[in-house]
Amino acid sequence: MEKLSVLILSGLTNGSVYGLVGLSLSLIYVSSRVINFAQGEFVMLGAMSTVFFLLTLGLPAPLSVVASVTLGLAVALLLERLVYAPLARRADPLTVMIGTFAAAVVIAGGALVAWGPNQLFVPNLFSLEPIRLGAITTTAQQCAIIVSFLLFIVLTWWVLFKTNFGLTIRAVGVNPTIARLMGIRSERIIRFGFLFSAAVSVVAGVLIGPLLGGQASMGVLLSVKGFMAAILGGLGSPFAAAAGGILIGVLEALVGGYGNSLYAEPIIFALILIVLLVKPYGLLGEFEAVQR
Amino acid sequence: MNRLLSPTLLISVALLILGLCLPLIIQSSFQLRVVMLIWVYTILGLGFNLLFGLAGQLSLGQQGFFAIGAYAMALLQTKLGAPLYLAIPAALLLCALLAAIIGMPLLRLRSHYLAMATLMFGLIIEGLALRWFELTGGSAGVRVPPIAFGGWSLTRLDIYYFVFGLAVLAFLFHAFILSTAGGRALQAIRGDETAARALGVNVTTYKLRVFVLAAVFAGLGGVTFAIVSRQVDPSYSALTININLLTIAVVGGLRSRIGPVLGAAFVVLTPQFLTQFNEYEVLLYGTGLLAFLIFVPRGLAGLIERRGRAAPPAADSNAAKADTLRPASGEAR
Numbered sequence: 293m294e295k296l297s298v299l300i301l302s303g304l305t306n307g308s309v310y311g312l313v314g315l316s317l318s319l320i321y322v323s324s325r326v327i328n329f330a331q332g333e334f335v336m337l338g339a340m341s342t343v344f345f346l347l348t349l350g351l352p353a354p355l356s357v358v359a360s361v362t363l364g365l366a367v368a369l370l371l372e373r374l375v376y377a378p379l380a381r382r383a384d385p386l387t388v389m390i391g392t393f394a395a396a397v398v399i400a401g402g403a404l405v406a407w408g409p410n411q412l413f414v415p416n417l418f419s420l421e422p423i424r425l426g427a428i429t430t431t432a433q434q435c436a437i438i439v440s441f442l443l444f445i446v447l448t449w450w451v452l453f454k455t456n457f458g459l460t461i462r463a464v465g466v467n468p469t470i471a472r473l474m475g476i477r478s479e480r481i482i483r484f485g486f487l488f489s490a491a492v493s494v495v496a497g498v499l500i501g502p503l504l505g506g507q508a509s510m511g512v513l514l515s516v517k518g519f520m521a522a523i524l525g526g527l528g529s530p531f532a533a534a535a536g537g538i539l540i541g542v543l544e545a546l547v548g549g550y551g552n553s554l555y556a557e558p559i560i561f562a563l564i565l566i567v568l569l570v571k572p573y574g575l576l577g578e579f580e581a582v583q584r
Numbered sequence: 585m586n587r588l589l590s591p592t593l594l595i596s597v598a599l600l601i602l603g604l605c606l607p608l609i610i611q612s613s614f615q616l617r618v619v620m621l622i623w624v625y626t627i628l629g630l631g632f633n634l635l636f637g638l639a640g641q642l643s644l645g646q647q648g649f650f651a652i653g654a655y656a657m658a659l660l661q662t663k664l665g666a667p668l669y670l671a672i673p674a675a676l677l678l679c680a681l682l683a684a685i686i687g688m689p690l691l692r693l694r695s696h697y698l699a700m701a702t703l704m705f706g707l708i709i710e711g712l713a714l715r716w717f718e719l720t721g722g723s724a725g726v727r728v729p730p731i732a733f734g735g736w737s738l739t740r741l742d743i744y745y746f747v748f749g750l751a752v753l754a755f756l757f758h759a760f761i762l763s764t765a766g767g768r769a770l771q772a773i774r775g776d777e778t779a780a781r782a783l784g785v786n787v788t789t790y791k792l793r794v795f796v797l798a799a800v801f802a803g804l805g806g807v808t809f810a811i812v813s814r815q816v817d818p819s820y821s822a823l824t825i826n827i828n829l830l831t832i833a834v835v836g837g838l839r840s841r842i843g844p845v846l847g848a849a850f851v852v853l854t855p856q857f858l859t860q861f862n863e864y865e866v867l868l869y870g871t872g873l874l875a876f877l878i879f880v881p882r883g884l885a886g887l888i889e890r891r892g893r894a895a896p897p898a899a900d901s902n903a904a905k906a907d908t909l910r911p912a913s914g915e916a917r
Contacts, residue, residue: 327696378878386642387877389696390830394874397827401867408863512823516707519700527696557711561704568697569689 297428299549300542305434305503307541308441309335312496313518314525314533315448316489321527322465323478323485324380326388330371330396332515334364334490337399338497339414339506340407346415353417361494368490371395372483396511403508414501437499441534444492448530451488461485465528524564526574535576591888595842596755603748607741617812620744621852622845623751624809628825629832629844630758631801637838638767639794640774641691644826645702646802648709649679651821653803654810655713658726669733672807679803680796687795691788703826710821725817728810747808754801759841761797770794835876837883846884 313331320328341363345356371392379391418432452458463471464481472478504510517540518533525536540560547556567575603623610616628650636642656675660666666674690701713720720726731738731746738746761767769790772780781787810816828851836847854872858865880887 321696327700375874375878383881385696386640386699387881389642389699390834391874391877393827393830394834394870394877397870398867398874399870401864401870404866405863516700516703520704523697523700553715557704557708561708564704565686565689565701568693568701 303542303545311537314521339501364494628805653806683799837885
């Protein structure tokens, strides 16, 4: 029982991060039909820049988070301006995706220059002291990750469903051409998608850094886990993608804890294959992914 | 211009002569190894060109088949004692079977989904290579036994010509497919699956065939790589192979007969040149890749073919289509 609760909790923690990356990917995908392969790099930037701002520069914690997010936004803006926009003008979405793949190599290469190839200790913002809540043992850092996951879900929901701007995002998601005919500036929506996603992923990186350790090359795996989350849940909906992340995180922890971590990835892969066969657009996916 | 004198043909012949003569010029075994790596990546790139360039199916898991081919070839010899002339076809057959099994469900998926699912496949193969210690030897890998057919043990030069010969065969086979009716059917699938189906193309069968074919090419690439390096380890299934493959496609140019060769040369030679920049290597590599993607969209082969005005009409009409189709309008019904 003790073991189960520990495993589920650590699964929820990792799953929250996968879910936030999945949510980020889905937001960009919905508005631009592009999978941003560089999304995991923002998680890496969050973790690595915390090392820089908090340890090297000695900034206070809140300022350090703001600085990390600002860095992430700047990189996202460059990504959108220099990679997405020129490619999207003339190439198909798959080529743009290869472009974001190349951008991921550039960002990871930049981090390699800045921080070197070794795994770094990322300072924790919240205490890592165990807290006992009944049968569950947790830490403030773990709770912060899960809480921020929930906060971002609510924030995304609020933006999408309670604001006029969100209405235009959803309109672009349903049909970009008609949305443009209605006077919606789809470029703005896409830029917002890149920036918002970057902020979400950076915060996820700041929080998960102390648990995963920071490394310049950690981004790719996180991108892939985010994709798995998004595909399992449904790429067409940010919330489905986030739920997929939680599912993958918990599964990974349970299979790794009770069986062998050797089997965790093949089992999740087989599961995703089965889901894709039965429901090609994810467990909670919507029809919108049918085209492209 | 005379079709026979097209720049593609001239360059192909020049490459053939160059490939045959290079061992006479090159003395150091390191340089010979570098040239052999170009032929290895050529084989890998040719398969990817069929799958993505021709049929438009993006797989990011080719490194998985690359590793399976190499491991199967090595393990069949070390564990089962199979001779090399049996181990190579068996390894390719294994790649084909596996591709058929995972291809049947995967190819029902479109574009992004296929790309992601195949990427997962590649990562799982890497995980197995690293952690299935009893079979693969973990990160230490497997040593490939001396390369010999029966009693004839191959010298360094023999190995070169063996690898080069396989690359030439792959090149000819690839060019042959590009000019058959099947090749046209695959192009039709890339253009529009529904329209292709309406024209009587059996889309599912063709997609599966090209997926299996690309896996066999990748497996052959792995086999030749293992023959060249005499050691199989998990780096065969690493994401680097995949990045190299995308670089071949981007730099060499898609849908061209010589693109994969030019791309392979770039992918092997550039790192040799970049190592002097130490920690900046990855950054420079990525930036170069991005620059090519944005400023030279049809790659080196595209530059050459445009100069010779011998670009195949199919590629042209597709470029025109890509110009008019903004990604946002990708879901036109």
